Amino acid sequence: MTYRLAPIDTGAFAAERDDTGLTVVGSVVQRSDARGHVTGRTEFFEDVAPPRLAHLKMHRSARHHARIAGVDVTAALAVPGVLRVLTHADVPNNVYTVLKLIGVEPDDEPVLAVDKVRYLGEPVCAVIAETEAAALDGAAAVEVSYEDLPHVLDVEEALEEGAPLVNEYQGQNHFVYEGHHCRRIRFGDVEAAFARADHVFEWRYQSSPIEQAPVETTGCVVVPQADGRLRIHSDTQACFFTLDNTALILGTPFNRLRIVGGTVGGGFGGKVDVVVEPIACVAAMAVDRPVKFVYDRAEEMQVSSPRAAERIVIKDAVMDDGRVTGRKVTLYVDAGAYARHSPYGTTKAAAHLPGPYSIPNVWADCHCVFTNRTPSSAMRGFGVTIADFALESQMDRIARALGMDPLRLRLINAYRDGDVKAHRKIAEGTALVEVIQKAAELAGHDLPEDCRRMSSTTREGL
Amino acid sequence: MPSQIVSLVVNGERREFIAAPGATLLACLRESLGLIAAKRGCAQGACGTCTVLVEGRPEASCLVPVETVAGASVRTLEGVTAGGELDEVQSAFIDCFATQCGFCTSGMIMVAEALLERNPDPSEDDVIEAVSGNVCRCTGYRPIVIAIMEAARRRRERAVPR
Missing domain, CATH: 3.90.1170.50 (Aldehyde oxidase/xanthine dehydrogenase, a/b hammerhead)
Structure with missing residues (x-):
């Protein structure tokens, strides 16, 4: 078996350390709590x-x-x-x-x-x-x-007319965002994009609640x-x-x-x-x-409280060359019976749409829904993780439907510096293109020349 | 059923204490003897964080009624550190970054001690088999396996007469 003791490749930084006087990056620093852990002297609450x-x-x-x-x-x-x-x-x-x-x-x-x-x-x-x-x-x-x-355990059933009211303090089965029934994104005109598209793809994604299950x-x-x-x-x-x-x-x-x-x-x-x-x-x-x-x-x-179950429906307008010209997302976060951190998690999900892609027309409704289930709350990137599962599954399915390399599809649509995102922010410091190129290289996946010349800072190849 | 006096040899010392009927070895170690390295994670023998050595064998102490092991020799992580010196397993866990939250560490080290006692030159599969009853929910299994292999190497080197 080959392995190395230090998780840091000290050799890689040797040259940088020579004349700068900086010594921390690239050196191995013992965890301050490790000695307590290996001797059993770390004091946990119990x-x-x-x-x-x-x-x-x-x-x-x-x-x-x-x-x-x-x-x-x-x-x-x-x-x-x-x-x-x-x-x-x-x-x-x-x-x-x-x-x-x-x-x-x-x-x-x-x-x-x-x-x-x-x-x-x-x-x-x-x-x-x-x-x-x-x-x-x-x-x-x-x-x-x-x-x-009567109880309701499904997010869409909870939003139907006549569904049992779960939480009287909220007054309805969804969290209200500044007077609105959900967290929304409106950017361009998705319906016009669907009308002009060569293809329209619509798929539905569903996750289960996930328990963090700490050993303590x-x-x-x-x-x-x-x-x-x-x-x-x-x-x-x-x-x-x-x-x-x-x-x-x-x-x-x-x-x-x-x-x-x-x-x-x-x-x-x-x-x-x-x-x-x-x-x-x-x-x-x-x-x-x-x-x-x-x-x-x-x-x-x-x-x-587990990670919330989410249901996500994504409808995309796609051109023959792979450009995604419109994306419509309907997303439901199952908050369970009480709000806890889910209003915030739902906002995070909305902020994450439409993924790291420059799509000129975006429409999203993100619902934080109350049901008679265990309240859900925070877990590692909550709001973002399940959205990514749906978004990237969607990209793979589109690539398959078009008979296109899934990396090329992502490179064509990846955001570049200077692009305006659906939230009206100018993208800066983007690096998705370079990350995909490096990942392809590490995986031995041959990218064609035009894809290898693409960059986050230029329009090359678009 | 009345409580009874139970005697164990814990980390080389004879210890006596009063145990309620059905009291677990884990509860007695933690509450009667103040040895808190072994943890309660599930109380149903599924997570391994309560592992201690009974007569050299790793046992889930949360499932062992203490009266069933009366008189036995028990080793906990506190006994591994006796004298304040870290042994090869402990120091390899530090050097290989095999601890994260630390809650599974005591159980992991005890199964490693039992493994190396019985097999000083384990294969990677042997190590994986040995820790297979212990959950690390931080999912740092790879560094743990590496640390135990490294500990075995250090212990073998130390054993070679120079």
Whole structure:
């Protein structure tokens, strides 16, 4: 087996380093956290074990969509070791939305369900107990009676007339962007482009929700301090975002909370929502003891917010020579029952269209849709990744239909410096042409001479 | 069923503690003995991050009721670092950038220790087989395999009398 120890090719930079006095690029720098990891001394949140630690477990919705007729916690309180059962009435500002910190409205999600549940697994009651086992027994003993409501699990069905209303705080089954029903792009005239095109291709793409599945599950340990503050040990990816949102939910000044974090056992976007800290803080104040709330593996897979499922329909006007002259995109992001980060993710998807191509006519409607599914949220390039899957699949299918090299099709349409993009921005620093040329070379894919002469900074070959 | 006193030889030292019935080896290591290198990732034997060596064999400690291994010799990552010196596996993990978030690292190193104990000159397939029960969700498997091969090489070199 051949391998090298350093992931950096130090030889490549040797000449540059000789007389500049710069020494970092091209040199191997040990990770600052590696020694802690290989000795087991890195402190993850669950390695904190304060005395008198109590445990929190959630009783979760057994329905996709239902009115809550009654909640009976008598049996839960009778479980030996159970200390308290919290309901929505115990949470100071129970209804929130995480992006309110950047001005997103409305507050649309309860920390604990009030009169309705909107997805399977939604938190209803929080049980605090002496041991994890007692908390689990207590959570299982909570009795909730439901009046079932019709549910909707598909984005297009959710937007139909007469679909069940998922989220009353939103008021309709889509997020409203500055008075509009979706995030839109209007550039040129796609219908005229379709009329003039040699070919019109329309295909539909669908992705599933994707769970980030970190090996360390989402959780926190909250420790009341002698000075009245709460110290939160968390595996959040966003310490200050979590601190601020938690303080807003608790209705306390920000300086009453202290977050100890930054060590995350895998996140990938799944630890950006603020879902365990607020209720663990309420619990720690209620019993005046340290409280741990950590998802078990099943919760991590079922209720931690995944990458949104998206449905994308792309209709393209294409000329015989491969130029794409018009692109119409209808995109649906399945936000699940609550907004979380999806209004932002949908905007990112819109900003990414029509891909890295100069297309003179672009029309896009990007819908952020509420359904009775697990709320979706951030994951590695959310909004962009699935759009790319659809856009690049579309390019391959067009190339196949025209009998054209798929790289040539992309080179013909790739944006160049100075092109006006659909968002009225002038493209600068573009490099798609050069990246494709290099990739072709590395893959041993012969590009014809005219393609090899193309450049991002000239119109050569167009 | 009452709790009972359980005795183990952990990293070469005899340790006694009180265990509730059904308590797992992982819970006892972490909560009774304060050895936190082994992690809880799934609590169902699927992710490998809780791996420790029981009588030299890698075991998912989250699935082992501690009373079933009473008296056994148990080795954790803390025992690998005894004396503050890193061994070949640990130093190769650093040099080969085989750690990312670090949550799977303890389990990965313990399966590597067990492998090299039994087979000082493993093939790449042997290494892949050995770590196949351990999940690295950062998906850094390639550097992990490279690090274990490198550790084996360093350990063999050290063993050659000069």
